[in-house]
Amino acid sequence: MPLIPACLLAFIACVISYNCGQEIITEQNFACVFNAISAAVRTSRFDGLKKSGWKASNIDEAAVFLAHVFHETDGLKTVREYCAPGCGTNYAGSWCSIKGKPNKLYYGRGWFQLSWPCNYHAASRSLGVDLLSNPDLIEKQQALAVKTAIWFYKTNKMDVPSKQGDFAATTRIIDGKLECNGGSGAAKQKKRVESCKRIRKCFGLGEPKKNSMC
Numbered sequence: 001m002p003l004i005p006a007c008l009l010a011f012i013a014c015v016i017s018y019n020c021g022q023e024i025i026t027e028q029n030f031a032c033v034f035n036a037i038s039a040a041v042r043t044s045r046f047d048g049l050k051k052s053g054w055k056a057s058n059i060d061e062a063a064v065f066l067a068h069v070f071h072e073t074d075g076l077k078t079v080r081e082y083c084a085p086g087c088g089t090n091y092a093g094s095w096c097s098i099k100g101k102p103n104k105l106y107y108g109r110g111w112f113q114l115s116w117p118c119n120y121h122a123a124s125r126s127l128g129v130d131l132l133s134n135p136d137l138i139e140k141q142q143a144l145a146v147k148t149a150i151w152f153y154k155t156n157k158m159d160v161p162s163k164q165g166d167f168a169a170t171t172r173i174i175d176g177k178l179e180c181n182g183g184s185g186a187a188k189q190k191k192r193v194e195s196c197k198r199i200r201k202c203f204g205l206g207e208p209k210k211n212s213m214c
Helices: 006-017 027-033 039-052 059-072 117-127 142-155 159-163 167-179 186-202
Strands: none
Touching: 027 039, 027 059, 027 186, 039 142, 059 142, 059 159, 059 167, 059 186, 117 142, 142 159, 159 167, 167 186
């Protein structure tokens, strides 16, 4: 069997992934996704994405990731949980050896609403920023709001099904206990899926090939 030149393999890979040296998430499709915020806010959020250094591998991943971002942040209208700071005490518990710092609250922040002391500590170690002592940094720094989401996304291996357009599998990872299998958050899952279907159109994608409900 003749060997296929490496350059040809690279070309085939980029065609399959729809990413032949081009940015997949552009200002134009970002505006299509986050269509209910002001241009100034949208520009600030988009700059945070660029500064984070993360890039989607293909258009399926871009659509899936941004659909979850849209759901978790009310279309990027906020990077801080709406109930904050009043709901901060709801996240005071810990399933690991890490405890929260005095007078610090660990409610949802960032593009994926990072919450709980254990997650803040783990993200801190990965990103090299002391978020346990300074949780508000996530709200104040646009790139950090993105990076904490990417940390959760990759740590929990959401990127694997995302690249395959498997939205249901990613929902199961991010909020499966509440939203999947008819859980108490089933209505929220329906809204999450509706957002995903709309956002797919921003990337020229049709209806999902896989069932989007978990």
